[in-house]
Amino acid sequence: MMCVVKVPKFILYTFICLFRLCLFCAQLVKLCSGMTEAGKAYVSANKLFVSGIRDLSQQCKKDEMISEFLEKCGDSLQEIINYHMILFDQAQRSVKQQLHNFVKEDVRKFKETKKHFDKVREDMEIAQVKNAQAPRNKPHEVEEATSTLSITRKCFRHLALDYVLQINVLQAKKKFEILDVMLSFMHAQYSLFQQGYHLLDELDPYMKKLAAELDQLVIDSAMEKREMEHKHATIQQRDFSYDDSKVEFNVDAPNGVVMEGYLFKRSSNAFKTWNRRWFSIQNSQLVYQKKLKDSLTVVVDDLRLCSVKPYEDIERRFCFEVVSPFKSCMLQAESEKLRQAWIQAVQASIASAYRESPDTYYREHLDRTASPSTSSIDSASEPRERSTRGETILQRIQCLPGNEHCCDCGQADPRWASINLGILLCIECSGIHRSLGVHCSKVRSLTLDSWEPELLKLMCELGNSVINHIYEGSYQEQGLKKPLPSSSRQEKEAWIKAKYVEKKFLKKLGSTEILINGERKLQRQWSAKKCRRHNSATMVSKTRRRYRQEPGRTSTLSSGTSNMQCVKCERFKHSGLHNPQMEKVWDDQNSS
Known part of the structure; x- marks a missing residue:
């Protein structure tokens, strides 16, 4: 127990x-x-x-x-x-x-x-x-x-x-x-x-x-x-006003950037707003960026086809305009020195581009890369048909007397035309004509642009020989020498301005002379005022009907003075391509 x-x-x-x-x-x-x-x-x-x-x-x-x-x-x-x-x-x-x-x-x-x-x-x-x-x-x-x-x-x-x-x-x-x-x-x-x-x-x-x-x-x-x-304290004692005395550009810069900086650009919308953008001139192009990381926007694809000039007809100060074949761009600098520097940089880039690239290479490059002008009515989806049309226009116009060479310098195989002067030009002379403004010369490409029937007929009626007999009638008497294809751009530019703007080489025809296919012929006097009284659409229609009823007459310069006057009225007024300077030349040559 x-x-x-x-x-x-x-x-x-x-x-x-x-x-x-x-x-x-x-x-x-x-x-x-x-x-x-x-x-x-x-x-x-x-x-x-x-x-x-x-x-x-x-x-x-x-x-x-x-x-x-x-x-x-x-x-x-x-x-x-x-x-x-x-x-x-x-x-x-x-x-x-x-x-x-x-x-x-x-x-x-x-x-x-x-x-x-x-x-x-x-x-x-x-x-x-x-x-x-x-x-x-x-x-x-x-x-x-x-x-x-x-x-x-x-x-x-x-x-x-x-x-x-x-x-x-x-x-x-x-x-x-x-x-x-x-x-x-x-x-x-x-x-x-x-x-x-x-x-x-x-x-x-x-x-x-x-x-x-x-x-x-x-x-x-x-x-x-x-x-x-210490540097900060030193800088605070300085004047912070903008110093543009050291603004420079370098055409031969290693990185290809000739000049860069901020400019104000006027937009192309209806409000015409101004925006501050970072512009630069590089590789013969004028480009800008909205922000640092944004891609480049090309304003001018090739500076050799543009002109630059100050623009004063605007409220803003320090403005200048860059004009290309297809559009113009209004820009504003921050001071007068900057504006002059940008204008000089663009002009220097144009001159440098012409020195570096031969004309033949540039034309081939342009044919591959240039876009059509705003007047083109061809479809972008038909490049082969457009090329064929361009070649047809080129062949038709180049067959005229004198059109196988440039009207101003004699360069062979010209591919550009002044539609209100009726002449063919090389690429360099076309750039100079474009800088004169559309009121003096309106340039269009024979291969890149499309041509309306009226313009094509007008070009076929005129030609380099006809126009040079008028605009270069007295240059030999003055002892002057016409520039050659190898002449400098400055010489060509001075010749073209004297020829078309100042009209220094005009030689008036006699009272009984007229140009027929580039030759002087006797003809009775004709009043230009009479032609002006018949510039309405009704009278042109009647004139056309009368010419169609007379098979012996054709609408060419070889048909006589009256026919030439009707051609002038119809081409320069009725077609909407009226040029006061050209009309004055026609009137001076065909009036007593």
């Missing part, structure tokens, strides 16, 4: 201790789970941080010192992150899983054995009570109660031995399980810091060297800061 009484007390005390142990182990498992979850979040944040360091290193590639150090820092921190991941994996396996198995498996068996032990103990207590209550006068009840008590006591003793065994096993396992778990975890911690130490120890000489260089950089930065502050 003494042994049976002592066992329950020992078992109860042991159970209480093991129960508390299970509670603390379960709590430790929970805390370990929280630590590993926080560790994973820490690793993720560290990875983002390392990624940011590497991105910064890519942005600092130009500075080798910063880029190299950031690369090494990123690599070292990435290795440390890998060590942390190993630590958290070890904690997951050792602390969480092993303690969890100890609490769930071993302690669970101990609890089940305890339940059986408690049940058998209750049965033994009930058997003891029945044995004590058995009456003496009932031997069979006494025997049954004694037998039940004996069997129950025997079962209790066996189960108590099993229960004590489970307690001893759990107590022994508790020692090495907890020690093994914590020892494994601490070994993982040791590996983390040891590997991290070796990693950073290898980086230590480089960091010491960089620290020394950093001290020198701090000193240099302080000196540079003082210099900048």
Whole structure:
């Protein structure tokens, strides 16, 4: 009985201790789970941080010192992150899983054995009570109660031995399980810091060297800061008004940019707004940008086809105009010196472009790249048909006398025409004619533009020989020499202005002379005023009808003076291509 009484007390005390142990182990498992979850979040944040360091290193590639150090820092921190991941994996396996198995498996068996032990103990207590209550006068009840008590006591003793065994096993396992778990975890911690130490120890000489260089950089930065502050104080004492005295342009610049700067550009919309843009002259082109990173917008594709002049008929100051074959661009500088500098830069670029590229190469380049003028009515989807038409027009007009050479310099194979003068020009002379303005000469390409039937007939009626007999009638008498294809642009420009603008070489015909196919013929006088009285559409229609009824007459200059006057009226007035200067020349040549 003494042994049976002592066992329950020992078992109860042991159970209480093991129960508390299970509670603390379960709590430790929970805390370990929280630590590993926080560790994973820490690793993720560290990875983002390392990624940011590497991105910064890519942005600092130009500075080798910063880029190299950031690369090494990123690599070292990435290795440390890998060590942390190993630590958290070890904690997951050792602390969480092993303690969890100890609490769930071993302690669970101990609890089940305890339940059986408690049940058998209750049965033994009930058997003891029945044995004590058995009456003496009932031997069979006494025997049954004694037998039940004996069997129950025997079962209790066996189960108590099993229960004590489970307690001893759990107590022994508790020692090495907890020690093994914590020892494994601490070994993982040791590996983390040891590997991290070796990693950073290898980086230590480089960091010491960089620290020394950093001290020198701090000193240099302080000196540079003082210099900048001194310059800033000096600049504050100066006048901040815009200084344009040093504005220069360089035609032979290595990068091809002759001149660049800000100009105001008038837009082509209905409101005529002015916008400030960054303009530059480069590669014989005038281009601008809205912003620094925007693509270039071409204003003039080739400066050899344009002219530039100051423009005063506007409220704004310092304006100048760049005129190309297909459009004009109004620009404004910030001062008069800047305007003159831009005008001179454009003119110098034009002269330089003519010196660098031969005329033949330029014509071929123009045929490939130039766009049609605004008067063209051809479809852009029919380049082959358009080319065929251009060649047909070229052949028809070049067959006229004198049209195989330029009207002003004699250059062979001219490809440009002045439609209100009726002459053919080379590329260089056409640029000079274009600079005179459309009121003097309106230039059109024989191959790039389309031609209306009226214009084509007009060109076929006139020609270089006819016009030169009028405009160059007296230059030989004055002892002057006509420019040649090899003459300079200045000589050609002076000749053309004297010929068409100042009309220095005109020689009036006699009262009975007239030009027929470039030759002087006798003819009766004819009044130009009479022709002006018949310039209405009705009279032109009647004139045309009369000529159609007379098959012997044709609408050419060889048909006589009256026919020539009707041609003049019809071509220059009725067709809308009226040129006062040309009309005056016709009147002077055919009036007494």
